[in-house]
Amino acid sequence: MTSAPLRVTRHDLPVIHPEGERTLWCDITVPEVVSRGTFLIAHGFKGYKDYGMFPRLAWTAARHGWTAIRFNFAHSGMTRADSTFERPDLFALDTWNRQVSDLDQLVAAVRAGGCPECPSDGPLVLFGHSRGGLASILAAGRGLAVDAVISASAPMDPLRFTDEDLRRLRQEGACPVESSRTGQVLSVGRAFLDEVELDPAGHDPCEQASRMAMPLVVVHGASDETVSCEDGLALAKASGVDPVLIEGGNHVFNVANPFHPEDEPSSQLAALENVILDVLRTF
Template identity: 25%
Template sequence: MVQNKQFVLQGASDEEFLVDISYSNGLNSKGVIIFCHGFKGFKDWGCWQLIADYFVENGFSFLKFNFSHNGMGVAQSDDFTHLDKFAVNTLGKEMEDIQSVEHFLVNEISKVLPEVNTNKIFIIGHSKGGVSALLYCTQYQTKISKVVTWASPFDFHRNWSSKFIEKWKADGIQYIKNARTNQMMPLQLEILEDMETNKEKYDLRNCTKKLDIPYLIVQGTDDAAVKMEEFNLLKKHFTKAKTHIIEAANHVFGGSHPYQEKELTEHTKELVAVTKAFL
């Protein structure tokens, strides 16, 4: 039986963020998976919990969390009520949050949940979360032994046109619309300045030789948010990575929010099956 326990951790800029771990009392021999959500995402989006349940039923524990600056507080919610945090989120902050999660698993989880096997730690990143996961695995001392990206871009900042950036600099702020909530989500100038300061650090081309753990890239062919060109760039530069293409799958592999079905979509079933086999 799948069980779930929540925790509050401290991450980037000393901000608190919400974590939950799905596990079983007797079936955790294969290790623990850290799951990183994407841009404008959150840990309880759509079918992420059903995916967590799938991995627990197949011998893993599954930890998902809200990035500390994803726009939410520590209340259990799917509302972006802290847009001031979203407005200053960076890839660097997300890496700090992943570090907090790994530290919790390595040093603290055994005291409160001895059922969770931390001898093997894996990481999965969806969309922008994939970029953060890859950067973390190549820039931090880590015990993570395998990394998987689902629909991850090669360059998260690829869609920021020169016109978009010019207006951003002129106004001191830019906005991204959230199609689900209809919120105009702010991006402070701090994000742009961080991107320009850390351009080399955030460039995945500079990480390829540093990645010394197995890597799986999964991509859907009908992804409107992250095109196949992004997958091809990941494949080109991470030459040792394994790859899997899901025909006709979109950016969320058929999922939606809220997700009220009791079973995963066919595309998501393929997604989790190929990921389980890799891990």
């Protein structure tokens, strides 16, 4: 597949958190026509905006007339450098509420005309992968102002930790997690656990999926060995929708990292793209 490259605009969006101002590092892929709306791409745990399929999904949405924003969460530990977690100190502060706040502030910026190339009055569709999907559901269940949510490979448990990890969080205030991509040992902080235990309903994706006022599409690879497709079935059941199971799909829909947007996609990624385009065509 060859065509003229699409323009990508960098935008560093300031967001406010309890400790002060942080940054959402955004890449905005711009369609060649008047934009029909904005497509947001939320990455997962230890992920980042340039991982694997995300540039391809942004490219596909833009080719179909949508402005696409992929971004690094403010406490992902990632900045504009994709080879390392430059801010492990921020990673250690991450919680679900902080991710929900990022989504709230990003959507508010789009609605207020504060994101370049994004139509402030157009529809807004949120795609979240893995824990990004869980965060998207939590945000939408709490009232995020988007028009549809697509959750891919999302877990149903906000505390996917071993018993030993939970013990460390409670007794030591942190637990280590290794990035197989960079080799760094990062740290999850006690606040991640405390927040969920203080408000279990607010962090239950099945509960929040049932409260969503906008459509939810649940997609899962049928061969996902990282997050079982049973999680996708449970999320879909909670929201009263039929899940979309992609045959042979693993956790990342059989996409290598890195992956060039114009390379031939796996059949599983092509199937995911078709699901996304079906949603975008409804607006």
